[in-house]
Amino acid sequence: MNSDPLQSFINHKADTGMQCGNYSIDIPELAEGEQYRFHFDATVCVGCHCCETACNELQNNAADVKWRRVGEMEGGEFPNVMQLFNSMSCNHCIEPECLIGCPTESYIKFEESGIVWHDDDTCIGCQYCTWNCPYEVPVFNHDRGIVTKCDMCHDKLEVGETPACVQACPAGAIEIEAVHKDEWIKYDMEKEGVAPHLPDVSITQPTTRYTLPENMPEFKPADEHIIKPAHAELPLVFMTVLTQLSLGAFMALFLGQLLFGLGFNLPEPTLGMALMALIPSAIGLPLSALHLGRPILALTAMRNWRRSWLSREAIALGLYTLLATFVVGLYYLEVNTFLLLLVMTLTLGVGIYGIYAQSMIYRVKARPAWDRESTTKRFFGSAYIGFLL
CATH class of the missing domain: 3.30.70.20 (Alpha-Beta Plaits)
Incomplete structure (x- = not known):
């Protein structure tokens, strides 16, 4: 029996083919x-x-x-x-x-x-x-x-x-x-x-x-009794809620403009109302960059639009905010109702998809408690608050 522990370990490695302790290994061909x-x-x-x-x-x-x-x-x-x-x-x-x-x-x-x-x-x-x-x-x-x-x-x-x-x-x-x-x-x-x-x-x-x-x-x-708080993301909280409120307010603006255009005896929505629908999104969207480790590269988040719901959200809500800004400009120019409703319909559709994509960001397979229809419903529920306001 070998009394040298080191030599004994070396012999054991040689006999068993262990990879540990070696600077190089025979990597299997794939x-x-x-x-x-x-x-x-x-x-x-x-x-x-x-x-x-x-x-x-x-x-x-x-x-x-x-x-x-x-x-x-x-x-x-x-x-x-x-x-x-x-x-x-x-x-x-x-x-x-x-x-x-x-x-x-x-x-x-x-x-x-x-x-x-x-x-x-x-x-x-x-x-x-x-x-x-x-x-x-x-x-x-x-x-x-x-x-x-x-x-x-x-x-x-x-x-x-x-x-x-x-x-x-x-x-x-x-x-x-x-x-x-x-x-x-x-x-x-x-x-x-x-x-x-x-x-x-x-x-x-x-x-x-x-x-x-x-x-x-x-x-x-062994550590199941230890409560580990999740990483706080306040910029995301504000961005999420504000964009949802903005969409809800824009829904109310669109409905008011549509009813007015159909001849209902209702006051026409004003430039101030359009601004109130835009402002939450215009504030909330840039806030999202504050949670990034490298905010200067924020725009590259749109790159993986084919697979990533985060990219789709960034594109959709960015486009929604631009279109909502354009709608404000149309109110300022007092264009005809048909053109206004046409642009507002497009804006609303893009905004709805943006909030849907936003909810899908949280509906990931790795988080079963989040991956359910109620998550999406709650996101649009927050938008309803903006509709009421």
Whole structure:
């Protein structure tokens, strides 16, 4: 028996093919339909947080900016208790919701490796991806004003080097593997892609594979008794409410103008009324930029209009505000009723779509409590207050 602990560990690594402690690994070649993924073995993780530390040191992140974090769970009844750790990083999902929701298209899924990469240069720091990711992987970096996340140390993988977390884990609990995406979804994802207290895998189709202990008791997060307040976004609160009030007021303005045009014995809406409908949106919309980490790039939020409800909201409400301003100009010029109603109809339609898109921003798969029809109804309910005013 070898009495040298270091040599014993080296021999064990050689016998088992462990990736930990190596500066380079034999990266598996990817066949068609495959991508890279993490494998986490919870049966050997000791909760030392070496993976967290190594990741932060390599990426030069602050202590509170964790691309990989270790969670702790407890289960069983005394004296038969069990402690379980989960080292969580980006799952490099097959259908990443962060990529779909990002308004600036700052997320890219590399076709050749499957790695989900974040482009820091185009990020505006809106943090919408933190809502869309059910695993809360993207993390906001206050010093840089942007969101950042794990990229599987793709630059190291490209030259055959080991990702920091894999290299640092003393127990060999984290490894890099190749996975066939279609086979994973069809056969193994719902069995090996799950761990206690993780979201439904159907949301994003994560690729991380878990090895868990057999005959596990029911686990509870060790910190479940700690209340963690959500990040406050007062500029968004004011923008949301003010644009909704503006639409409601514009609905009342349109209805009044329509009834007047149809010959009802009602006073014609005035320029002052048109201004009152415009002002809340004209104030609220610019306020939304104040919650961004990089407000100077606010206009780039319109880029991902094909997929992101945030981009659609930005375009629709921006256009609504411009059209409402044009309507004010028409009232000032006292144009004929037909032309006025024509422009107002277009403005109202764009505004309604804008508030609908606004509600859909909150109806994300990762937040089941928000993803319901009542959310949309409540957004338009706030607009009704503006109608009454």
